[in-house]
Amino acid sequence: MPRISNITPDTSIEKTDKLLGSNASGETKNFAVQDVSTFFKNTNASGTPAQFGYQYNSSGSGTFTPTFSAGSTFANLTSVKVNKYTYGATTSSEGVLAILAGKDIIIVDVEDQNNFGVYTAETPTQDGSTDFYDIALSAVQNSNGSLTNEKFYSMIAYGGGADKAYTHTQSGPSLSWEVQHNLGKRPSVTVVDVNNVQGYGIVTHTNANELTITFPSGSPASGKAYCN
Numbered sequence: 001m002p003r004i005s006n007i008t009p010d011t012s013i014e015k016t017d018k019l020l021g022s023n024a025s026g027e028t029k030n031f032a033v034q035d036v037s038t039f040f041k042n043t044n045a046s047g048t049p050a051q052f053g054y055q056y057n058s059s060g061s062g063t064f065t066p067t068f069s070a071g072s073t074f075a076n077l078t079s080v081k082v083n084k085y086t087y088g089a090t091t092s093s094e095g096v097l098a099i100l101a102g103k104d105i106i107i108v109d110v111e112d113q114n115n116f117g118v119y120t121a122e123t124p125t126q127d128g129s130t131d132f133y134d135i136a137l138s139a140v141q142n143s144n145g146s147l148t149n150e151k152f153y154s155m156i157a158y159g160g161g162a163d164k165a166y167t168h169t170q171s172g173p174s175l176s177w178e179v180q181h182n183l184g185k186r187p188s189v190t191v192v193d194v195n196n197v198q199g200y201g202i203v204t205h206t207n208a209n210e211l212t213i214t215f216p217s218g219s220p221a222s223g224k225a226y227c228n
Helices: 033-043 094-100
Strands: 018-022 028-032 051-056 063-068 077-083 104-109 116-120 132-136 142-144 152-157 166-174 176-180 189-193 202-205 210-214 221-227
Touching: 051 077, 094 132, 094 152, 166 176, 176 221, 189 210
Parallel strands: 051 063
Antiparallel strands: 018 028, 051 152, 063 077, 077 132, 104 116, 104 152, 116 142, 166 221, 176 210, 189 221, 202 210
16 A cells, blocks of 8 residues: 555545545445535534434434424424434433523424524423423424435524514403413513503413413403513
């Protein structure tokens, strides 16, 4: 075998080029550049922060299971069940998963970035005592394509999650206001009456997209609720 220093450098790298090396058992092997690239995409071996790699499957380490309202398109994806071990990882990511709560995230096909969906994630919740966490997703913000079983996907924190707000208008007086804000978080709430005077109501968060405001005074009220 010639010395490496005597081999002509190739500055035009192609997917089918091969690299010489050793596998985990110490055997000499050649590795295609495209296969090395696929490994990095599937496992996030480069260590990109807040990026989680999974295989679409129903069980096992490094997998995730999507739930759809219909079909299997990104537009109809409503939640995902993810393993605390990302694909190929030996250490748990359950701690960092918590940062996704209330954040905008993108779920994307690692082989075709034109297959994707952008959502707001609710707080990841452990499924009993298992290695899996359930993450409910708000209505899709943008999407294209469908998810395919056994393929690989990355779930990435997509920005900081905008400081979203919603204004609820209660035109008819009521002792209880049902507010559907769809903010994907449990917002702070300011209540004002029809004269724009700040009032008092008890806020109960049903989930990250709905809340109820009740008035203990016993007097029905109308006005606005500012959710931030």
